[in-house]
Amino acid sequence: MVQLQRLGLLTVAPGLLSLATANEYDYDVLVVGGGxxxxxxxxxxxxxxxxxxxxEKEYRLGGHTNTYKDTATGETFDYGTQVLVNTTxxxxxxxxxxxxxxxxKPGGQPKAxxxxxxxxxxxxPVVDANASAAALDKYEALLTQYPDDFFRGYHLPDPVPEDLLMPWGDFLRKYDLGALAYDGFLQFQGMGNILAQPTLYVMKLFNPMQVSARKDKTKVSQxxxxxxxxxxxxxxxxxxxNSSVVKCANIKSITRSSSCVTLVAQTPSGTQTLRAKKLLMTIPPKVALLDQFLDLNTEETDLFSRFNSSGYWNAVVANTGFLQGVSMYNYDAKAAFGIPGLPGAYYFTAEIDNLYSVQYSTPMEASDDYFTSDxxxxxxxxxxxxxxxxxxxSTTxxxxxxxxxxxxxxxxEEIKNGFYKRFVALQGMTNTFWTGANWASGSSSTIWDFTEVEILPAILKSLE
Known part of the structure; x- marks a missing residue:
């Protein structure tokens, strides 16, 4: 039950007696990250x-959801998260x-x-449709050797099979699945050089849920x-x-004990202190992000410091001068499977009038200015x-x-040495649970499934 307390704080100054107030809220669960x-x-x-x-630190909820409203027509389109799998x-x-x-329905007439x-x-299409369908059937059969919880979270076989450790490009060649390569590049974005990524990471994105969505044509959007x-x-x-949303929150500290979690944040309405029995973290587990406010323990610090990451942007571009209604797809005929090198854009999708949505990735750190100029x-x-x-x-x-x-x-080497066993074992430690793309996969549909099947039942049980 929520308890809203108005605490009178008595402060004394020479010749002045004043009453200050502070808000303190009690909850079952604090969720950090409103994506x-x-x-x-x-x-x-x-x-x-x-x-x-x-x-949430931003002024809105939704995270990677980005919706653009055209001032001239009042129409909207999504240029961040656009597609979901039609699951229960x-x-x-x-x-x-x-x-x-x-x-x-993808927008525009595609051109490579x-x-x-x-x-x-x-x-x-740059890949023959029959070849793609045959490769998808073959790939689906390969996936049946792994249990459901492997695709939902990071529950890896022990020892980890060599197929999961080899680069994705080598896996495609080993099983003659090259007809899937370009589709994977377009759909599972933000991975830097996708062909060099361990197959584990691509397979968790390109999982049975995604295979079924392609075969049955069950992708949906708002x-x-x-x-x-x-x-x-x-x-x-x-x-x-009995719940609330705190936006534009600059978190100053999160302290965890065996009985309570306390969060202090600076907000537009002043400093807020929120207390709860449990904490659910959903932001990327990078030390540089978390050690600014979270009381990381040695195990969390050690694990989170080992992560590498890519850069990812999206944008709306006007006045491109492209042909009306034509969407541009990045394709390099001289590269393996036609997959172009990055940094670069995946595609420019024709939206409303002369507006295009863009998705862009780089395998290394880059500035916003670099993204804009490129x-x-x-x-x-x-x-x-x-x-x-x-x-x-001028293009803008x-x-x-x-x-x-x-x-x-x-x-x-980290995967071989049991990194993900230790990673998964963090769930529930110090009253803290974790979810998000880095605990499941980059697909919202998979993340929500992971959260509902594994994380929420664990939180609810811990609250009993």
Whole structure:
């Protein structure tokens, strides 16, 4: 039960007696991070009758969801998270918040272009559909050797099979699955050089849920191309009853004991202290992010310091000068499987009028200025490849978001040496639980499944 206390703090100054007030809230669970995973978890905990405080540093909930509203037409489109798998978990969340879903339809007529070398690519599709279907069947059969909890979280076989440790490109060659390579590059973004990544990481993204979605064509998106509406509805629901949302929160400290978790944050309305029985962390487990406020123990610090990561951005670009309604896909005919090197954009998707959505990744750290300059240079290189006339107006970036660090990974040696056994064992230590992309995979559908099957039952049991 929530207890809202108004505490009178008596302060004395020469000749002056004043009464100051501070807010102190008591909850069952504190959820740190109001992205997809944190907001979903908070909603589910609330539906289970628990009191929740959801703490988010930004002015909105939704994390990697980014929705753009065109001022001229009032229309919206998603340029962050756009696609979900039509699972029971996904439908339940949308239905519970009265947000409609619809079959996903990619925008624009696709055209392949080598973004870096200004070369027109082959006709679309760049991979034969029959070859892709056959490879997908073969890949699906290979996945049956792994249990469900392997794809849901990081429950790895012991010893870890060599197939999971070899680079994804080598795995594709070993099993003659090259027809899947380019689709994987486009769909599972933000991994830097995807062909060099251990197969473990790509397979957890390209899991049986994703295979079924491709075969059965069951991908969905928000019906009005406005996924932000889901998180706005979630915020409204969390603000009712025994839970709350704290946005624009600059967390100063989180201290954990055997009986309580205490969070202190600076907010637009002043300093807030929130106390709870349990803590659910959903932000990337990187030491540089967490040690600013969280009382990391030696095991957490040791594990989290081993992660590598990629950079990932999305943006809305105007006045590209591209042909109306044509979406540009990055394809390098001279590279293995046609997969271009990064840093670079995956594609420019035609949206409303002259607006394009863009997704971009780099395998190393890079600045926002680097991203901006490279996007503008890429637009010009595409125009050069297609021999297009100069645009009527200068190309501009209307909106952009830096979602780095992205796709956290460790070396093959770390995986062999039991990194993920220790990683999974952190769940529940010091009243702290963890969820998000780095505990399951980068797919919202998989993260929500992991949270509902593994994390929430553990939290609820610990509260008994």
């Amino acid at each position: 997809s995973s944190g907001t979903h978890a908070a909603i589910q905990l609330q539906q289970s009758g628990k009191s929740v405080a959801l703490v 978990t996904v439908r339940h969340l949308f239905d519970s918040l009265n947000i409609p879903l619809a079959p996903f 272009v080598d973004f870096r070398n200004s070369v027109v690519g082959p006709s679309w 019906a009005n191309h406005n996924q932000q509406a889901l998180w706005d509805a979630a915020e409204q629901k969390l603000g009712m009853g 996007i503008l240079a890429t637009v010009q290189r595409i125009r050069d490849a297609l021999d297009l006339p100069p645009a009527n107006q 970036i209307q909106a952009s978001n830096n979602h780095s660090p992205f796709a956290l990974s460790v070396s093959v």
